[in-house]
Amino acid sequence: MVVLAPSTIQEMVDLVQEGYDIADSYRNPVMILGDGMLGQMMEPVEFRERKPRVLPPKDWATTGWKGDRPRSIINSLFIDPQELEDHVNKIYRKYEEIKAKETRVECYRCEDAEIILSAYGTTSRIIKSVIELAAREGIRVGLIRPITLWPFPMEPFRKWAEKDSVKAFLTVEMSTGQMVEDVRLAVNGKKPVDFFGRTGGMVPTPAGILAKIREIRGGFRS
């Protein structure tokens, strides 16, 4: 399932519009992943006119069969193993296409970073403040903010993990660690990946994240 993770109300509005088109293009569910803060927040938004995508014809729809096309049957059950394998392969080709065309990510101040943080939604906004605070202490921190949690943006993680100036990754989440597994897969052992999380409605504070950053930095500086 395509998962879109907005970090502002404006982005949520934009991604809802986009989400419908993605769902329609691939005939696939799309989820908007908000969080408790985004859900209760008020921010001014603009409903922008956007150019709609060219959507595929719905030749599969059940609209009444008059014999001028094959009978439309919408089902998910395939008893014949070959038929089921063909179906699974078809679905996987679709997933690959979605990965290639729909992955979205924001990279923020990663170019000169020694520690790259990763977060989505509200947490990613807190981290933008943390980056300023860290800079005042002379710690160069960047942020990779996945906008699509699936397809997960593997590429920027791979790219920055290869870079010598990047010493470590830190994933910050309002959970006990869900995205961190994707980050570890993407970084693939090239650099250490640490985790900082709060749960139950406790929101990570800039001070808390900064303390974790200092701890990580102490590790590779000493």
Place this chain on the structure above:
Amino acid sequence: MTKVFQRPASLTDKPFHYCPGCTHGIVHRLVAEAMDELNIRENTIGVAPVGCAVFAYDYFNCDMQEASHGRAPAVATGIKRVLPDKIVFTYQGDGDLASIGTAEIVHAANRGEKLTTIFINNAIYGMTGGQMAPTTLLGQVTVTSPYGRKAEEAGYPIRMSEMLATLEGVAYIERVSVHDIRHINQAKKAIKKAFEYQIAGKGFSLVEVLSTCPTNWGMTPIESFEWLKENMIPYYPLGVKKEVG
């Protein structure tokens, strides 16, 4: 030579997978004949259940969808609301409609969705191997009620038609049986009438068909018909439960 009997155009030529003596085949045929006679096949979209009739989409010769277990009335609601000029029916068993899908059927009926539901009540879960269903009679032995269903443990057999007939959105509900020719003919009339109610846009229509499951009842087909007549009909009385003018 005059042809006096043939397969309805609304059935494909795929052989049924049902057990010998199962009444699904009879009911499929009745639904197909009704579609033929009302000339609605090209305009009809059916929704298959989960259960023995899950492959209904292979047998009804019209556009079909397969719903998740119990969700046929919700899927059918979506189809009908998008395509209000089409005829939409669900075909559901008692495990599907009276257990996991109770909420869907109650609310679809209560909203007065202009759908037709064919409800197969054979007092047992067939496909999964003969477990007790909400419709299983008191005292009836199944693999999960080996000493017979007891009210103090499992409550009472649910009369779906009577319950749904209390809802304002319902236009027509009738309970029929297919244990002999006379009743099969009555069932056919009821199914056709249910579709006519939908065509007229009067509201929700449902036909409950008392059916047999010789395999899981552990009886011959003939014994099954007798058992249905002697045990099911007294508890599930036949007849019209609601009919708006």
